[in-house]
Amino acid sequence: xxxxxxxxxxxxxxxxxxxxxxxxxxxxxxxxxxxxxxxxxxxxxxxxxxxxxxxxxxxxxxxxxxxxxxxxxxxxxxxxxxxxxxxxxxxxxxxxxxxxxxxxxxxxxxxxxxxxxxxxxxxxxxxxxxxxxxxxxxxxxxxxxxxxxxxxxxxxxxxxxxxxxxxxxxxxxxxxxxxxxxxxxxxxxxxxxxxxxxxxxxxxxxxxxxxxxxxxxxxxxxxxxxxxxxxxxxxxxxxxxxxxxxxxxxxxxxxxxxxxxxxxxxxxxxxxxxxxxxxxxxxxxxxxxxxxxxxxxxxxxxxxxxxxxxxxxxxxxxxxxxxxxxxxxxxxxxxxxxxxxxxxxxxxxxxxxxxxxxxxxxxxxxxxxxxxxxxxxxxxxxxxxxxxxxxxxxxxxxxxxxxxxxxxxxxxxxxxxxxxxxxxxxxxxxxxxxxxxxxxxxxxxxxxxxxxxxxxxxxxxxxxxxxxxxxxxxxxxxxxxxxxxxxxxxxxxxxxxxxxxxxxxxx
Amino acid sequence: xxxxxxxxxxxxxxxxxxxxxxxxxxxxxxxxxxxxxxxxxxxxxxxxxxxxxxxxxxxxxxxxxxxxxxxxxxxxxxxxxxxxxxxxxxxxxxxxxxxxxxxxxxxxxxxxxxxxxxxxxxxxxxxxxxxxxxxxxxxxxxxxxxxxxxxxxxxxxxxxxxxxxxxxxxxxxxxxxxxxxxxxxxxxxxxxxxxxxxxxxxxxxxxxxxxxxxxxxxxxxxxxxxxxxxxxxxxxxxxxxxxxxxxxxxxxxxxxxxxxxxxxxxxxxxxxxxxxxxxxxxxxxxxxxxxxxxxxxxxxxxxxxxxxxxxxxxxxxxxxxxxxxxxxxxxxxxxxxxxxxxxxxxxxxxxxxxxxxxxxxxxxxxxxxxxxxxxxxxxxxxxxxxxxxxxxxxxxxxxxxxxxxxxxxxxxxxxxxxxxxxxxxxxxxxxxxxxxxxxxxxxxxxxxxxxxxxxxxxxxxxxxxxxxxxxxxxxxxxxxxxx
Numbered sequence: 008x009x010x011x012x013x014x015x016x017x018x019x020x021x022x023x024x025x026x027x028x029x030x031x032x033x034x035x036x037x038x039x040x041x042x043x044x045x046x047x048x049x050x051x052x053x054x055x056x057x058x059x060x061x062x063x064x065x066x067x068x069x070x071x072x073x074x075x076x077x078x079x080x081x082x083x084x085x086x087x088x089x090x091x092x093x094x095x096x097x098x099x100x101x102x103x104x105x106x107x108x109x110x111x112x113x114x115x116x117x118x119x120x121x122x123x124x125x126x127x128x129x130x131x132x133x134x135x136x137x138x139x140x141x142x143x144x145x146x147x148x149x150x151x152x153x154x155x156x157x158x159x160x161x162x163x164x165x166x167x168x169x170x171x172x173x174x175x176x177x178x179x180x181x182x183x184x185x186x187x188x189x190x191x192x193x194x195x196x197x198x199x200x201x202x203x204x205x206x207x208x209x210x211x212x213x214x215x216x217x218x219x220x221x222x223x224x225x226x227x228x229x230x231x232x233x234x235x236x237x238x239x240x241x242x243x244x245x246x247x248x249x250x251x252x253x254x255x256x257x258x259x260x261x262x263x264x265x266x267x268x269x270x271x272x273x274x275x276x277x278x279x280x281x282x283x284x285x286x287x288x289x290x291x292x293x294x295x296x297x298x299x300x301x302x303x304x305x306x307x308x309x310x311x312x313x314x315x316x317x318x319x320x321x322x323x324x325x326x327x328x329x330x331x332x333x334x335x336x337x338x339x340x341x342x343x344x345x346x347x348x349x350x351x352x353x354x355x356x357x358x359x360x361x362x363x364x365x366x367x368x369x370x371x372x373x374x375x376x377x378x379x380x381x382x383x384x385x386x387x388x389x390x391x392x393x394x395x396x397x398x399x400x401x402x403x404x405x406x407x408x409x410x411x412x413x414x415x416x417x418x419x420x421x422x423x424x425x426x427x428x429x430x431x432x433x434x435x436x437x438x439x440x441x442x443x444x445x446x447x448x449x450x451x452x453x454x455x456x457x458x459x460x461x462x463x464x465x466x467x468x469x470x471x472x473x474x475x476x477x478x479x480x481x482x483x484x485x486x487x488x489x490x491x492x493x494x495x496x497x498x499x500x501x502x503x504x505x506x507x508x509x510x511x512x513x514x
Numbered sequence: 515x516x517x518x519x520x521x522x523x524x525x526x527x528x529x530x531x532x533x534x535x536x537x538x539x540x541x542x543x544x545x546x547x548x549x550x551x552x553x554x555x556x557x558x559x560x561x562x563x564x565x566x567x568x569x570x571x572x573x574x575x576x577x578x579x580x581x582x583x584x585x586x587x588x589x590x591x592x593x594x595x596x597x598x599x600x601x602x603x604x605x606x607x608x609x610x611x612x613x614x615x616x617x618x619x620x621x622x623x624x625x626x627x628x629x630x631x632x633x634x635x636x637x638x639x640x641x642x643x644x645x646x647x648x649x650x651x652x653x654x655x656x657x658x659x660x661x662x663x664x665x666x667x668x669x670x671x672x673x674x675x676x677x678x679x680x681x682x683x684x685x686x687x688x689x690x691x692x693x694x695x696x697x698x699x700x701x702x703x704x705x706x707x708x709x710x711x712x713x714x715x716x717x718x719x720x721x722x723x724x725x726x727x728x729x730x731x732x733x734x735x736x737x738x739x740x741x742x743x744x745x746x747x748x749x750x751x752x753x754x755x756x757x758x759x760x761x762x763x764x765x766x767x768x769x770x771x772x773x774x775x776x777x778x779x780x781x782x783x784x785x786x787x788x789x790x791x792x793x794x795x796x797x798x799x800x801x802x803x804x805x806x807x808x809x810x811x812x813x814x815x816x817x818x819x820x821x822x823x824x825x826x827x828x829x830x831x832x833x834x835x836x837x838x839x840x841x842x843x844x845x846x847x848x849x850x851x852x853x854x855x856x857x858x859x860x861x862x863x864x865x866x867x868x869x870x871x872x873x874x875x876x877x878x879x880x881x882x883x884x885x886x887x888x889x890x891x892x893x894x895x896x897x898x899x900x901x902x903x904x905x906x907x908x909x910x911x912x913x914x915x916x917x918x919x920x921x922x923x924x925x926x927x928x929x930x931x932x933x934x935x936x937x938x939x940x941x942x943x944x945x946x947x948x949x950x951x952x953x954x955x956x957x958x959x960x961x962x963x964x965x966x967x968x969x970x971x972x973x974x975x976x977x978x979x980x981x982x983x984x985x986x987x988x989x990x991x992x993x994x995x996x997x
Contacts, residue, residue, distance in 0.1 A: 081987045119879075148899040155898060162942045179938050186898075187931035193908070194923055197915040 010088040017132030028121025047102030083211035087142040093496035104268040108261035126156035141214040165257040177253035188240040195233025231286035241274035255323035260367030267359040287507025304331030309438035339421035340504035347416025354409030361398040383455025389463030403443035409482035521572035521580035524559040531555025548614040582996040587631030594754035602747035604965035619649035627759035636695035653748035666743030681723030687716030741809030746853030791817030791929040805869040835990035840906035847891035850969035876947040896937040902979040
């Protein structure tokens with residue numbers, strides 16, 4: 008039942024926030040914060056209490072916790088939730104970033120506070136559902152469901168765009184991109200289910216049973232593509248990334264934090280949990296293409312980031328670049344690379360969230376995100392530029408930060424599989440240094456635009472940023488807890504993927 | 515004989531209701547009394563229908579057959595009609611013309627629907643369609659002082675007459691070749707000499723007639739105007755009960771008579787389905803009028819439904835059933851809100867329906883629950899998970915994937931993606947707050963009124979069936995496996 012509560016708590020909290028609005032603006036904020044902290048506490052309790060030692064059955068996942076109930080027996084659909092190391096890390100991240108999102112919108116959101124927190128918490132509830140569901144139907148439901156509150160968040164509380172693009176336009180673009188690609192995944196899921204039905208005569212959407220479905224090569228290829236496209240839109244992989252910069256640029260800070268910190272990770276999670284294990288041969292065959300796309304993403308994101316004037320758009324493009332590394336790591340498929348992917352996802356969640364929170368705080372003070380109107384802020388705002396330096400350093404992967412650990416492990420792990428890809432990707436790191444320094448140079452150094460000093464960080468902001476910095480550096484110096492927790496889950500993925508080489512990749 | 519009487523007792527009882535309401539009007543005009551009489555009649559008919567279920571398939575002469583499918587259709591039609599009665603009572607309250615006859619027309623149309631879903635002979639098919647359509651002309655033009663309503667009534671009547679001509683001509687051709695008008699006999703005749711050009715022409719003409727009623731492209735041109743102009747309750751009936759009845763008779767026709775599984779004829783139907791869903795969605799994109807938009811969206815939804823007819827195998831009947839249930843519930847919610855917000859002829863309302871989209875701007879901040887109903891309806895029409903609409907879309911895609919009709923599945927995905935754009939536009943309009951806009955509002959006590967309760971109930975069902983669709987699936991599965 009713990010797993011069910013993990014999903015229900017944000018939903019219930021959201022409804023409470025909505026109704027609590029009648030008691031004033033502060034009530035929803037405190038309720039939302041309490042909800043996310045409760046969620047986080049539950050996950051941490053699980054983390055401490057549970058054992059994530061290696062599974063014994065090779066390519067089979069050993070679930071730490073599992074819960075199931077019949078739902079739609081006609082098609083063998085169950086409410087089937089399960090937790091392993093990977094989902095645990097992702098849910099902990101969700102809880103943490105959820106709490107941060109609540110804190111960072113404390114002063115930013117002043118209109119319709121209750122409804123805002125309803126949407127915020129429902130996104131997080133949907134994301135937790137995605138991380139826990141191992142019935143494909145249920146997974147798809149949560150995958151699509153979390154878009155609706157995100158749409159409202161951008162459309163109703165977003166900023167109007169810098170270049171005349173509207174927040175509603177951005178929200179609609181986001182929704183249509185992800186929903187349409189999601190329907191492709193639904194087709195792939197149904198194709199898989201009917202293929203399984205053709206062999207065994209029973210309908211089932213259960214992950215464990217579908218894993219063994221024998222598929223003709225071309226069918227597996229198309230179904231894999233269906234899953235890949237859905238995940239690639241969300242990650243985003245370059246030709247399908249059109250929604251991301253707009254969505255980030257228009258979203259409120261909390262929306263950007265959730266989007267970059269968690270929503271993008273659902274895509275990587277989906278690849279690790281579903282796309283690779285369900286279609287190992289097809290994924291093996293597809294790996295070179297995916298890695299190339301990852302490379303393109305690294306360079307495309309980095310180069311475009313260098314040319315941005317809008318601070319949030321810039322950070323959005325750096326996300327594309329970082330997710331390129333994640334994609335390469337996933338499709339390299341070695342244990343080291345996969346563990347690196349997990350570390351990099353966590354690290355990126357922190358550094359991107361930090362940068363977005365900072366840009367939100369700058370916006371509250373300067374009422375612009377245009378970097379041409381910034382410059383020389385180092386002397387004008389107490390405290391904030393120092394934090395910015397830390398997050399920028401993390402974003403470029405400076406040793407000592409968690410991002411370094413992740414990127415290093417991804418590259419190290421992938422080198423044996425695809426040396427050239429890694430060699431080229433490492434050039435991308437230089438570009439990362441360039442755009443990171445651009446941020447510092449354009450925003451904080453240079454001649455100041457005005458002499459008046461701006462409000463320094465208040466206690467809420469300082470505590471929030473200190474917390475993220477501490478996590479970035481802690482996991483940079485001691486990533487072992489992360490790696491130990493995810494080891495079991497990643498070995499399962501690695502086994503499944505390696506099995507694909509033996510049967511399919513040789514031909 | 516007893517079983518036969520029991521089986522058609524709902525139909526008989528509705529006819530009695532019509533007569534009863536007529537006599538009551540003749541005796542004394544009382545708006546509320548007429549509405550209550552009609553509602554009671556419909557409820558009793560619904561109960562009789564449900565009690566008759568254990569009888570199984572009952573042949574009522576050569577003309578009608580009462581089986582699981584027709585009872586299923588009957589339940590949908592009666593529920594939709596009941597919702598229309600409550601909405602109409604709210605809508606017509608301040609109307610200064612005669613109000614009572616609306617219920618008369620409504621109940622007659624419901625009787626036509628019941629005949630149609632039980633029809634297994636061309637004569638009853640024709641009789642049912644006309645009994646369904648004739649009262650609709652009157653209902654659409656009921657508030658005839660409003661130009662839009664009059665236009666919509668006349669437009670529907672003229673085009674309907676043309677469609678009827680097609681239908682009759684098609685039947686005549688079929689009869690000329692086969693010498694029979696019963697569905698099953700026609701099916702056997704078609705199976706033996708199916709390539710006869712006259713037979714094909716007859717079947718084609720019949721389909722044109724039915725496609726008009728379902729507003730399938732290219733026979734959809736009347737839909738937006740009629741939807742926009744007609745009074746809320748009448749449009750609701752047209753969009754729900756009338757379409758369900760016609761679609762179910764089409765399904766029966768396909769199952770027994772026109773069971774064509776391949777050939778160019780069949781490909782043409784697939785093409786029509788594809789075009790219908792795409793055209794409906796594309797034309798809806800630029801609409802700034804909510805009722806027109808819903809009209810185009812209904813075109814698209816019947817395009818999706820046609821996929822099940824094209825496949826006509828495996829899950830097809832179940833899909834039709836599920837989709838119709840979700841579509842009816844959702845549409846009742848959407849049109850219910852339109853009707854409640856419109857409430858013309860009252861203090862808060864204007865002279866016509868609140869159909870321009872900007873009337874709904876920021877409705878959430880004044881009427882949160884009513885807006886939640888509309889938002890859920892839009893999400894359900896768009897097929898977002900945790901609403902009933904998703905289950906319907908799930909079935910449509912499943913039936914397409916099962917039969918490997920990739921073009922149609924692709925069309926459904928593309929259509930849904932396009933559809934999202936305008937459903938989201940409606941939804942976000944509800945939440946936007948911009949002062950100085952022209953506003954319309956529901957009456958303050960809307961939620962305590964019967965119409966409001968129906969709308970809230972329908973929405974609760976949409977969400978519940980989205981969360982836990984098993985009862986609906988079991989029911990429809992049982993109906994589909996029996997028929």
